[in-house]
Amino acid sequence: MYLRCSGNRFNQNATDLLCKEGASFRFQLLRLKMEGEGGCIGNPSSANMSQQLPLLAETHKLVAEGERDSVFESLEDTHTETMGLSAINEQKGGTQVVNPRPESTTVCLTDSETKLCGYLHKQGGPLKAWKFRWFTYDEKKCQLFYYRTAQDVNPLGKVELRNATFSYPLQGEEGTFHIQTPERTFILKAANRDAKMYWLQQLQLRRWQHRELLCSDSSLPMPEQHTQNGRQYLDTCPANFLPVVKIPSGLVGVEAANVPVQTNPLNVSIKHPLIEIQNSVHSFLLRRPSAEVGRSVFWVESSATQADTPKTNFSQSSNSEDSFVQTLSPSSVLPPDLECERPCENLPARGLSLMLPNGKYKKANSATFPFDRKEANTIERLSHFKQENLTLAMEVQAQKELVWLLHKALEAAQLEKRACAQYLAAENEQERLELLRHDARCTADLRERLEQLRHENEALKRSLEERDAHVKELQDSLKLLMEKNHAKQEVIVKLSEQVSTCMADPKRAVSFERISAEGLRQLVQEMDNLKDDMEAYKTQNKFLNSEIYQLTRLWQNSSEQEKSLMVKCAYLEANNCQMESRYLVVLRKLQENKELPAEQRVVIKNLIDEALQADKRDAIRFDSFRDYDEYGFKIIPDYEMEDMKLLAKIQALEIRSHNLLQQETGDRSLLARWTQFLGGRSPDDLSSSEELKNLVRAGIPRQYRASVWCWMVRARTHTLRQRHPDLFQKLCKKSQATPHPAARQIQLDLHRTLTTNQCFSSPSSPMVQQLQRVLLAFSWQNPAVGYCQGLNRLAAIALLVLQSEEEAFWCLVAIVQFLMPKDYYTKTLLGSQADQRVFKDFMAEKLPRLLAHLEEHGVDVSLVTFNWFLVLFVESLPSDILLKVWDAFLYEGTKVIFRYALAIFKYKEDDILKIHDNVEIYQYLRLFTKTVTDGRKLMSIAFLDLNPFRMKHVKNRRAVHMQRLQAELNELEKLQNEYSSENNQRKDNVFDLIPSEDDDDA
Amino acid sequence: MAIRELKVCLLGDTGVGKSSIVCRFVQDHFDHNISPTIGASFLTKTVPCGNELHKFLIWDTAGQERFHSLAPMYYRGSAAAVIVYDITKLDSFQTLKKWVKELKEHGPEDIVVAIAGNKNDLGDIREVPTKDAKEFAESIAAIFIETSARNAVNVEELFQSISRQIPPLENTDVDSNESFKITRQPPPSARRCC
C-alpha cells in the first residue's frame, strides 16, 4: 500500500515536471519499459518506484521531442502492462496542477463524452429479473438516474452515489456489479467485463470528483465551466490500482442511447406505473430527445410544485404555455444569476511541486493521504449545506422567474382588456360592467398571489442568508483544517525530499557514508563480535546435541539392561517358585508317608509349618503382584480347607511362576496382533474370518474383549433383537409386575454368585442388582428355562466383561438359545446329560488310555465334567484361561467346550494316570482344573492336538444320545407312573416294608 | 486300623443347607454365601468309628428340581444318603418325601437313609414340627436329626449315627457292602410279590 502511494506520488512529480516545462497536452497511456531502461534511481526500498521512474524519463524525452500525442495514442491499446497517466495542464492563478489520471477520464473532455450514461441491466422487482435500463449520471447531485429508455423524461429512480460503494462479485454473470448505498444495494449488469470495469471506474471517479467538488473552497470553478473548458476535476483522483479500461464503444455515452430498446414486457417497471405512463405520453407528444435530459432534471425538481401554478392560470392560452416552456428551458440547467453566488472556488494547489537539486521532481499530494475523520465530517456537512443552498437558490430563481412571468401576463391581460373595452363599448352597459367587475376581480386575485409570492420569496431569501452565514462558518473551519493539512503536507514534502536526496544524490550518499564510516566500522566490529559469539553458540549447540544423544543412548542401554534383568529376575523367581513348589510336594508326600519314624515326622511337620509361615513373609515380595485381575477375580485362589493349604501354596507358586514367565511375552504380543488385525477398525463391527477365528482362539485382549463379545453376541441374536428392539426393558418391567416362579430361586442365588470376585463379594454391590435384573428378565424371555442354577454364573461373567445389563442379558440369550443345544437348561437338563455321553465318546476316541484308566478305577468323569459344560467352566478354570475359553466359545460354539474339556484331561493325563485309587482320583479331579496354569499350552492342545474335530461328528453323537436318553426318560416315567398307580391301588405305604425287614432282623 | 470308604450322598431341596452341612463337617467352616452346587461336589472326611476309620466320600448334589435327573449318578452305589430339609420351609419337607420315594424306587436297596432337619438355629420361624419329621423318619426307619450347619449343631452326630448304622467289617471278610446287603436287603422276591 505504501509503495503504491509513493509510486503515485512519483508519477505526479513527473507530470509536474512536464508541466513546468510548459507542455500542455494530454496523454492517455504509457507503456512501461522496465527492462534495460537507464536512469533508474536505486531505491532498494521501493520496487514500484523503480518501475515507474523509467516511465518518467521516457515521458520527458517524448515531451522534448514534441511528438507526444501521436505516439501516446498508438500505445492506447495495451492494458496489462500499462500505467494510465493523463497530464492536463491547468493554468489558473498561476498554479500548475497536473495529476496522473485514469485514461478513461479523458472521455470527459469533449461534451459528448462528458456524459456518463448508457444502458445497463438492473436486477430488481420481486422476481429479481434483469431489466434493461438507461442510466445517466447527474454530476450536480452525484446521482445516477435510470429510465426505461434513453428517450424517457421521467426517471424510474435514482442511485445516490455520494455514500455509495462499488463492488462486483467474482462469481455470477459477466459484467455484474453492485452499487451499495446505505439504503439499498443495486445489482447492475453491464454488457461485458470491460464495460463493467469502465462503469465502476467511472463511478469511482465521479464519486471522487463530487467529493472533491464539495470539499473544495469557493475558488472552485463551476462545473459547467469545467465541462466547457475541457478541464475537469483535475485536483485529485483515486489512486490507480488497476489498468484503466478504455471506453467501451457503443455501450456507454450519449450514442448508446441509439441502441434499440428491448420490447420485453418484463422490462416495464412494475413499481412505477405512473412514471411509466408519464414517460410514454411524453415520448409520444414531445419527440425532442436533445431537450429531454435537461427536462428530466427539471421535472423531478420543480414540475410538480412550481410549474403547476402558471399552468392553471393560463390554461386558456396555448401560446402562453409554449412561451412558458421556452422561457424556462434556458435557465433550467442553472439560473444564470446564481452562478456567481455559488460557493465555488478555483482549485487550490493541492500539492506543492518541488524541484530537487538533481533535477528530479517530487510532489506530495494531499489526495494520496486520507483525511482524518473530523475533517471528513465537516466536509460532508458543508457539502450538505451547499446542496441545500443550491436548491434554495434555484427556488428563489424560479420564484423571480414567476414574478417576471406574471408581470408579462398582466401586461398581456391589460392589452387584452383594452381591446375588450373597445370592443365592448358597442355593447350594452350592463354586460360591460359585469366584464369590468370580472377583470377587477381577476386583477385583485393576481395581486394577492403576487403579494403572497413576494412574501415567500422574502422568507426564502432570509433562510438563504442564514444558510450562507452557516456555510461561511463551515468554510472557515474548513480553511483552518486545510491549513493544518498544508502544514502537514509541507512536512511530508520535506521529509520525502530528504529521502529522495538521500537516495538520489550520490554525493550526499557518499558524505553520509563518510559521516557514518566511523559508526560503520564500529558496527562491523560489533558484527564480528556477534559472529564470533554465534560461532561459539553453534559449537556449544552441537556439543549439547551430541551430549543429549549420548545420554539418550546411555539411558536406553540401561533401561534395556534393567528390562532384561527384570526378565531374568522373573525367570529366576519363577524357577524358585517351581523349586519351592516341588519341595512342598515332597514335604507333602513325606507327611503322608506314615511309615516314617516319629522324629523325622516332627522335622517334616516343622518344615511344613515353616513353609506355610513363609507365605506371610513372602507377602512383601508378592506385593508387587496384584491380588485381583482386571475382572475382579482373585489371581491366586485361596483354599479354606486346612488340608489344602500346602496344595494351595504349591499351586500359588506355580501360578506365580507361570505369570512371571508369561507376562512379558504373551499378553503384549497378543495385543499387538489384535491391534494390527483391527487396523483402526472398530472392534465391535467385524466380520468372521479364519484369521479372526485364530485370533479369538488365542484370546481377546482385555482392551477389545467387551467390544468383540458385543459383536459376537449381536451376530447371534441379530434377528431376535430386530424383531424386539426393547426386549430387555420390556422384560424388566414384566418381571417387576409379575415375577416368574423362578424369581425366588434367583433371589436365593444372587448373593451366592461368584462370591470370590470383587464385584460380587458384597451384597450391596451394584453388579448384584444388575445380575438380578438380567436373570429376572431372562426368566420371562425363556419361560421354558426360567432359571436354572448356573445361569447366574453365566450372567455374572457376561456382566463382568460387557459391563452392561442389556448386553449381558443378550449374551445370556445368545448362550442359552443360540449356542447351546436344545434342552440344555430345561426341566430335565436332557441336552446336558446327552452331552456328557457325547463327551465320553470323545474321551474314548481322543484319550482312550485315560478313559480306560478311569473306568478301571470306577471313576465316572461326568460327575466332574457335568458342570464344566453347564456353566462353561466358570469357577473351574482360572479366570484368565476361563475368559479365553469363553472368547472362543462365543465365536465358535459348543465344540469349544468339548475341545477344552478334553484338553484339560490331556493336559493332566500323566498326573491322573499316576493315581490308582478311586477316591484319590476324584479328589484330584475336584480341583485339578484350577491347577491348569499354562493357558497357551491348554489352547494349543485344544485346537491343535485334538484335531480333527468336526462339528458334524458332535452333532451326530448328540442326536444319538438324545434319542437314547429320551427313551430312558420315557421308560422311567412309565415305571414311575406304574409304580405310583400300584401304590395307590394297594393303598399301603411303600415304607411299610421296612419295618417288616426290621422284624426279620429281630 | 482299617479304613472303610463310605460313599454318602446328600439330597434335598435347594438351599436347605446340604453344602453347608458338608462344609461344616469337612472343614468345620460356615459360609453364609456358599455357592449353589452345580451338578455335584465331592469331598472326603475320615472319622474314627469304633476300631475302624470311616472315610466318607461325600457327594453333595445340586438341589434344584431339574438336577434331580442327575441324582442317580450320585446315589448309585452309595452306602448312605442324607436327605436334608429346612425346618423353616415346609416345601423342603415335601421334597424330602419325594426323595425318600425315589431312593426306595431306584436307589441301592441297602442304603442307609438319614433325615436332617437343618437350620435348627432358626427355630422361631420353624414350619416343620420336629414331631412330624420324627414320626415320618421312624415310619421309614431312617435316622432323624435336627442340625444347624451355622452353629455346628449335630453335624458331627449326623455322620456318626450313619457310621453306627454301617455294620462293622468283621461281619464279613470280603466286602462290607456285601454283608450289609445281606443283612439289610429284603429278599427281592418279597418286594416283587408285594
Ligand SMILES: Nc1nc2c(ncn2[C@@H]2O[C@H](COP(=O)(O)OP(=O)(O)O)[C@@H](O)[C@H]2O)c(=O)[nH]1
Ligand atoms: N441360619 C442358617 N442358615 C443356613 C444353615 N445352613 C445353611 N444355611 C444357609 O442356607 C443357604 C443355602 O445353603 P446351601 O448349603 O447352599 O444349601 P444347598 O443348596 O442345600 O447346598 C446358605 O445361604 C446358607 O448360609 C444353618 O444351619 N442355619
Ligand SMILES: [Mg+2]
Ligand atoms: Mg449345595
